[in-house]
Amino acid sequence: MSRKPVSTDIASTQSPATNTPEWSVTTLAGALKRTLEDAFGHVRLRGEITGYRGPHSSGHAYFGIKDEGARIDAVIWKGVFQKLKIRPEEGMEVIAIGRITTFPGSSKYQIVVESIEPAGVGALMAILEERRKKLAAEGLFDETKKRPLPFLPEVIGVVTSPTGAVIRDILHRLADRFPRRVLVWPVRVQGETSAAEVAAAVRGFNALPINGDVPRPDVLIVARGGGSLEDLWSFNEEIVVRAVAESAIPVVAAIGHETDWTLIDLAADMRAPTPTAAAEKVVPVQLDLLATTADLARRHRGAMHRLHDRRVSDLKGLARALPSAESLLATPRQRLDLAGSRLLHGLGAGVRRNEARLSMASQKLARLSPLVLLERARARWTIAARGLTRGYAHGLERREAILARAASRLTVQPIRLRINDRSERVKTAGIRLVNAFEARASTDRARLDNLWKLVEGLSHKGVLARGYAIILDEAGQPIRTRAGVSEGMAIDVVFADGAVRAIADGDAAPASGPRPAKKRKAPSEATPALTQPNLFDVGS
Known part of the structure; x- marks a missing residue:
């Protein structure tokens, strides 16, 4: 198989010449961005918010807007997000107003939102209901937290627009009913910054010191005229609702x-x-x-007059029932005189008792005086010192006598004489010891002989030597009664000099009557020997 040669010409591998311009990626991305922005500019985009997770840490918000067929990315810059009247929420259907642009870093197009409007009143009502449930769950609408209004406030704070008819109506009505001092905190009641201004006004009134240069209101009125749901939306914002719920001053909406x-x-x-x-x-x-005050004052005066008349009448009746002053004071006066007479005697007796106690205390104090105690201790120490001196002298004399006796023994008796004396005493003690041992051995030998004789006298062998015998059965056990012997039974008769095997014939004498004559047996086989009890049982 043949192979065709391959050309290595570099020019043959390059593209053919063309007049199409070259674009860099950045240049093309910028051109697309300008084209898209010039073609669309500002748009109103309707759709449902998706992927919203709140503002980013940078303050910008990123999410998407979709419908049933497509989705477009959306971004709200930080400055615009803070001014939004309606904040985006997941699943909210809105009309987003902004401009279409691209993000060259990821080849995506997006809408930069400048404002958001709910898509219809129904959407606003849905948002309002959802927000109401959320705040109610937090306890902001709890009826138990609502406080009563002061009966007659000194200062009234009003949060409203300073140029509308609302403030004039409030001031006119207050002047007609009861003129009071009014502090107005001007705010916008409609628009993007309205909610923040109203919340700041409520918190500002609460922040005023009670006794400051600007008096703190006793009650607040947050007011606005009528309008559509969109016009009143600032008063549905969470910031306003939370400021009113947290207010320490009662609020009237x-x-x-x-x-x-x-x-x-x-x-x-x-x-x-x-x-x-x-x-x-x-x-x-x-x-x-x-x-009302005049009527109450009139009724109060009448009641006081009637009460005074009734008290005067009651006092006169009680005065008639009271006894005279002399009768009331007679008994106390007599008790006072008796107590006065007893007081003099009691004072004298008390003085005498106190003198006696004082005398006893002085005597006891004299006995316990530190000087007396010191003299007693000094006397005891003197006696003890004398006894110690005598004891020391007596002990010294006794020690001297002992030393003198010891010295006399050491000087009178030489060592050699004391050794000879001790040797004679040792010899004498040895002789006495030998004699005592022989005497003790003789005494023990005599006691042992006597005990052995007693044992031989009490032994069964001695009894057998006197003519007695022991009857044993085949097992070698002694037979103690006649009933233990049966006819033809082999028995052993033990004498002093040996044993004899015998067979019992079973013949016994009757309980009563003459005993039949029998063949005379050997003395060793006599019947009494079978029944005669022994003194010592063998094997017992």
Whole structure:
């Protein structure tokens, strides 16, 4: 099989010449970005939020917007996110307003969101209901936490717009009912920053010192005129609801008309249908209070007059029932005189008792005086010193006598004489010891002979030597009774000089009557020998 030659020409492997321009990746990505932004610019994109996990650590928010057929990435920069009126939530259907651009680092296109609107009133209501359930679960709407309003506040704080008709209605109603000092914290009641301003105003009033230069309000009114759900949405934000729920000052919510309601109405201590009604709830009517006060003062004066008359009448009746002063004081006066007479005698007796106790105490103190005790101790020490001196002298004399006797023995008797004396004493003791041992041995030998004789006298062999015998059965056991012998039984008769085997014939004498004559047996085989008890049982 033949092979074709392969060309190694480099020019043959290069692409043919063309006029298509070359693009770098960065240049192409930038061109695509500008083309996409120029073609679309700002758009309104409707869809459902997906993959939302809250703002990133950098403050930016990244998520996606999808519908049934596609999905596009979305990003909200930190500065825009903080100003959003409606915050994105997972699964929320929204209309996102922004511009389409690309991210060259990953070849993706995305929408940079500048604002978000709920997709219809139904979506807002769903968000509102979900938020209400969440805050209710946290206990922000608990009725037990709501506090009563002060009856007549000194200072009233109002959080509302300073240019609207709401503040004028509130001030006019307060002036008609009961003029009070009013502090207005101006805020925007609609718009992106409205919620933050209202929450800051509520917290600002609570932060005022009680006795500061700016007085702290006794009650707060958060008010706004009527409007659509979108217009009132600032008062549904969590920041506002939490600020109202945490307020230490009682809050009256007056948002919108009577048919409007917001989450702040549930968190406030009291809800008013209108701002004017809120002013009516925080203060009473001054003329009504004056009239009520005058009526109560009149009734109080009448009651005091009637009470005074009744007390005077009762006092007069009691005075008539009381005894005279002389009769009341007679007995106490007599007891006082008796006590006075006894007091003099008691004082004298007390003085004498105290003198006796003082004398006894002085005598005891004299006996226990430190000087007396010191003299006694000095006397005891003197006696002890004398006894110690005598004892020391006596002991010294006794030791000297002992030493003198010992010295006399050492000088009178030489050592040689004492050795000879000790040798004679040792010889004498040896002789005495030999004599004592022989005497003791003789005595023990005599006692042993006597005991052996006693043993031989008490032994059964001695009894057998006197003519007795021992009858043994085939097992070698002694037979003690006649009933133990049967006819034809082999027995052994043991004498002093030996034993004899015999056979018992079984013949016995009757219980009564003459005994029949029999052949005379040997003395060793006599019947009495069979029944005669022995003194010592062999083998027992």
